[in-house]
Amino acid sequence: MLGSCFKPPPKSTAEILLCVGLRFGPDALNSHISLHAWKTLSPGTWNRAFNEHGQLRLDNVLNRIRRGGVDPSIRAEVWEFLLGCFGPSSTTQQRDSLRASRREQYAKLKSECQLMDNLIGSGQIATSPRINADGSLAEECNGGEISGGNEISHHQNGHMNGAYQQTSIAPYEKQCKKTIQWRLNLHQIGLDVVRTDRMLQFYASQEHMSKLWDILAVYCWLDPAIGYCQGMSDFCSPLALMFQDEADAFWCFERIMSRLRDNFSCTDKEVGVEKQLAVLATLLKVLDPKLHEHIDSIKGGDYIFAFRMIMVLFRREFSFVDTLYLWEMDTLPWLQNYMPYGVGLGTRGLDEVLKLLNDVTGKVDPKEVCKSALKLHSEYLRRVGVLFL
Template sequence: MTCHFSFISHRIAQPGGIKSPWRRRRKPALGPKEWRSLFTPEGKFYDGGVKLLKRVRNGGVEPSIRAEVWPFLLGVYSLNSSEAEREAIKAHNRKGYLLLRKHCLRKNNKESVDDHITSEEENPCVISEQEMQDKTGKAIPENQADESLCSSSSRDEDESEKSDVTDVEASRDDVASVDQSSVEDEEESMPLPKYSNTGGNIETETKLSKDARPVKSARTVEDFETWQRIIRLDAVRANNEWVSYSPSQAAVTREKAIESASAVCLKDYEHLEAHRIHHASRLVAILEAYATYDPEIGYCQGMSDLLAPLLAVLEEDDEAFWCFAGFMRKARHNFRLDEVGIRRQLNMVSKIIKTKDFHLYRHLEMLEAADCFFVYRMVVVMFRRELTFEQTLSLWEAMWADQAARRAGITRSSWRKLQLGAPPTDDLLLYAIAASVLEKRKLIIESYSSMDEIIRDCNSMAGQLDIWKLLDDAHDLVVTVQDRIE
């Protein structure tokens, strides 16, 4: 018994140790019954979503309801919205996504626009505006449009987009069951969605030095063509780790998969199974749309790693796109060409380690690794390569819950009053990365003599991490060091 308590005391007193060797028991994931109990008859959260965020960060979400929960975590829906408001937003977002896809198809000069639009309408991944009106029974008023979707600087470009879209719509055959002219009039009044840095919980330009800010210039057709080539290469090479999480998509027929590929002009896929063709086609459609939506970022390798897990959960392309756009409000800084966002995050990981374990930090300095470049990949693709598929989703859900709390204005003081443990932070991922390094302090100090050795270790830790222990350690770091580094 004495020996046992001696071991515990040693663990607690260890310079790099984090709190206690005993971890709290993980609470059950949020399930369908509890999820439904959170809403009023009007479809609003009883408590503004506080219980939802607490449950998600402590236990995650059951797979069967992830598609319903994620739009709240990613800011597609406000935590204060009613069911009727969400239906209006959903219909409006679907139209915005279709506009982006039409814009992408017009840029593709290999086949006629009308053929592509017809093919895409037949693609089960995309719901047409006609189908949307059949389901909703009404058009969405123009004044309900999300003004943040379009920046004033792109107004001239948007006017030309409206004209082009109207011309394309006019060339279609009329659908007898609905007055098509009303659809065209509404679409004509809707600008092409554009990324805006207003609203949401994003890293603002004020955090970046003036010298580091990119010079904003209009992207050319050549830029988009380059992005298209890289997107297609990455899409065809995407793995099928997601298959067991989406049986319906895994069971897609080859005929349907080829239709999906044709709709986005995907080629060189003959060697792939049907479900991988279908998945690659969805990656292409959404990543091209995002490059159009946020041309300052466009597309960089690694973005497909962030999108793929969302596609496994969200079966409708328009819903997956807007969730991805919400995810990218924070993640987009990982893909800036000047890497200023990455440098800020690596610097923060370094500060966390230095504050928590100065002895380890000094050893990293000796190895010329104090800049924490060895966790570069973890930062860029948010632990996607180091965790299993399910672990990735659990980490991201906890991270999104913190960011949603910040967007909702749940402050540090109110979080403590609610006895919810560590306060929410925009940078939970960075605390988790620092925790994973601190966990290896003994190995790093005693066995590694170069940064290359640490990089190899970090790149080979896939499947070796306990995600809930890692999150506990990350939250402990938020409590103990956040005030000292920010």
């Protein structure tokens, strides 16, 4: 758990930043957020929010979270409530029982995956195809590209220098369609894992990298309708870091996906995130008609330039630390607020729009964004209300 860094809990901003640096690496500290104990949800305030039965008085902590986020030492525990793993009215005993049950369920799911591919849970990850489209063993698997502890530095430099290893796989003719599709996804998960949050010292460890791979692989098996799509690793990575127990990280990730899985759905007719882009267009049309008209005039009316931002909730636009704060705010109305920072009436084409958006990456103060977004949300509700009067 991330909180293992904090014993005793830090008493100053300097101590918190020091621990974050040791855990994440210096790049993660490129944050616009100043930690203030009187604004951030502290361990003391969090513990006092529970009654004698262990039930959470949620109203006591939400305002503090919105003002200053969550102290890193309690972030994992708080997120279990924010994501809906536990209800506020649950007692300590109920949560302990539910956690034990979920860990057991995860162990069974992981065991099923291990029977299909013994790399699961081995501490290694695959970065080349495991099988062919017909389910037959891929040629690489006879001596395939598999990352081990000695290859971690090569992965972080973008070079796949895998160790050769025999692997046990069920005969392909006996594999069902679901199994084949799952195994086809494994190497794509591996390729994304070695690219995810490479600046974090946490992922300098092969053990931690394989933990992320295992979680994503098991989820891919649990939810075959979605399987695995690029971008999921961006949501899973903070959880793999936060939670010491892999099962706890998995079920928090499952809760995130229950909210966002439509973003990753893809059919012959539409890609799920297109619905969110349509919502963005509608919001901007109400809040800033001139800007909307300009974007439409340069053939950007489908808002495809915002695809990545919407897909992974600005995970790439802000530093790791700032992203966690933004997600804790859980104020998605600020999503449309990002537009005015980069897109002005002076842009003449979509290429310029994309360039401007890339230029502001990492330069936006997330607290100011959230403040403005809340104002925009209120303004949107006011204007919509007037329309229906």
